[in-house]
Amino acid sequence: MSIMQGGARSAQSEISTRWQERGSCVDVDNHLFFPWYTHRVGRMPNQEVSPDDIAEETKKICWSCPVRETCLEYALENDLKYGVWGGLTPKERVREKRNRRTRKRRETFGRYSYE
Numbered sequence: 001m002s003i004m005q006g007g008a009r010s011a012q013s014e015i016s017t018r019w020q021e022r023g024s025c026v027d028v029d030n031h032l033f034f035p036w037y038t039h040r041v042g043r044m045p046n047q048e049v050s051p052d053d054i055a056e057e058t059k060k061i062c063w064s065c066p067v068r069e070t071c072l073e074y075a076l077e078n079d080l081k082y083g084v085w086g087g088l089t090p091k092e093r094v095r096e097k098r099n100r101r102t103r104k105r106r107e108t109f110g111r112y113s114y115e
């Protein structure tokens with residue numbers, strides 16, 4: 001199953017997600033991109049491996065993906081809460097959003113502005 005067949009992805013409009021057709025994950029098993037869910041429901045091929053370790057391996061697929069930046073922006077803009085997108089886990093995307101807000105605030109108000 002392709003990652004594009006995953007719930008959140010298939011719910012998006014075809015036009016806004018055409019870039020997914022060029023993603024390195026197009027023919028990769030979906031469970032690699034949603035390891036926490038797959039592990040929780042007991043469907044991981046190897047339940048001994050932690051979801052975090054699987055996510056780390058999955059991120060390597062993303063880092064060489066030709067549409068990684070678009071994928072990451074899509075995940076951030078749509079506030080996607082699950083899965084690896086654009087080479088980042090959900091926690092890393094939350095951190096990325098926070099860092100961007102901080103950078104933007106500093107650009108606007110100067111380096112020593114407080115949150």
Ligand code: SF4
Nearest residue numbers: 023025062065071086
């Ligand atoms: S960055 Fe990762 S999740 Fe996004 S399209 Fe590429 S391989 Fe798939």
